[in-house]
Amino acid sequence: MLHGTFGTLGIITKLTFKLITAQPYVRVTYERYSTLDEYKAAIWRHYALQDIDFMDGIIHSTDLYVLSAGQFVDQAPYTNRYDWTKIYYLSTSKRNEDYLRTPDYLFRYNKGVTNVHPRSFLDRLLLGRFTNANRALRFAKTFRKVIPATVLPITVDTFIPFAKIESFMDWYRQEINHFPLWCVPYRIPHLYEWISDELAEQFQDELVLDIAIYGMHRDHAEQCYRTIEKELIELGTIKTLISTNLYTEEEFWKLWNKKNYDRVKQQTDPDNIFRGLFEKMCR
Numbered sequence: 001m002l003h004g005t006f007g008t009l010g011i012i013t014k015l016t017f018k019l020i021t022a023q024p025y026v027r028v029t030y031e032r033y034s035t036l037d038e039y040k041a042a043i044w045r046h047y048a049l050q051d052i053d054f055m056d057g058i059i060h061s062t063d064l065y066v067l068s069a070g071q072f073v074d075q076a077p078y079t080n081r082y083d084w085t086k087i088y089y090l091s092t093s094k095r096n097e098d099y100l101r102t103p104d105y106l107f108r109y110n111k112g113v114t115n116v117h118p119r120s121f122l123d124r125l126l127l128g129r130f131t132n133a134n135r136a137l138r139f140a141k142t143f144r145k146v147i148p149a150t151v152l153p154i155t156v157d158t159f160i161p162f163a164k165i166e167s168f169m170d171w172y173r174q175e176i177n178h179f180p181l182w183c184v185p186y187r188i189p190h191l192y193e194w195i196s197d198e199l200a201e202q203f204q205d206e207l208v209l210d211i212a213i214y215g216m217h218r219d220h221a222e223q224c225y226r227t228i229e230k231e232l233i234e235l236g237t238i239k240t241l242i243s244t245n246l247y248t249e250e251e252f253w254k255l256w257n258k259k260n261y262d263r264v265k266q267q268t269d270p271d272n273i274f275r276g277l278f279e280k281m282c283r
Contacts, residue, residue, distance in 0.1 A: 009264055012121065025074070026054065026073065029096070030066055044162070046067075047185060049251050052069045056068050059180055059199070064093060077099065087116050089109075112136075114181070115191070115215025116215070155213070157213075158232060158238075159208045159239065160208060163238065171231055178213060178216040181212060184210040185207060188211070194260060194261065196256060202237075203236065214280070220245070229245075261277060
């Protein structure tokens with residue numbers, strides 16, 4: 001039950017990891033598709049065959065879907081790094097393949113996924129070495145009260161069941177239409193205990209796509225967040241709670257499992273030191 005509760009049910013003190021053997025380099029092949037159907041077929045093919053080590057992608061537009069297929073390799077004819085002047089997500093629309101040192105591959109988005117700062121070549125040349133996601137988050141946390149709300153980009157990760165991605169993208173093009181999007185295929189090993197029974201009945205897919213909306217600016221950000229929330233409720237799916245959350249309490253507990261939550265809450269935090277999940281994330 002701890003997953004997704006942002007510390008309101010306790011604190012993890014010990015983890016056991018399953019490891020795989022790493023190699024020094026990752027070769028990334030960029031597969032380009034012009035339709036969502038082709039993109040879905042490619043994702044499912046790799047998922048079914050288990051023929052690559054890493055898979056994510058960038059949806060640059062409604063007619064350019066890029067799948068980044070990564071494979072560990074022992075040797076590389078060259079290597080690229082995206083920790084200074086180069087912007088990784090832009091490279092996915094231009095290159096056919098790339099080689100990165102494994103640590104550089106794992107942190108290739110540390111300058112921002114699609115919400116890249118600084119963006120211009122000159123600014124990155126002067127400041128790119130000193131900026132990354134960690135520093136940006138620390139800055140935002142320190143100066144949150146004086147940063148105008150309009151400066152903060154809309155940030156939300158949506159979890160779309162594989163069978164419902166066409167419905168979501170049709171709606172998204174009409175109502176939001178912000179690109180690029182980060183796409184991360186995600187296998188659910190089992191339905192989490194914090195998902196409500198009502199939602200679990202609709203959430204049958206073994207594969208979901210995390211469609212991440214990063215770096216979007218709108219004049220009425222809260223209205224945009226609420227519009228996305230309502231559509232996800234209609235689709236019978238969820239988003240992560242890392243963003244602005246405007247659910248009503250009734251809506252919230254139709255998605256998250258209040259019965260399980262209350263039972264564990266009573267055992268782990270009976271005095272409500274960590275606050276309730278709804279109060280913490282939606283107020």
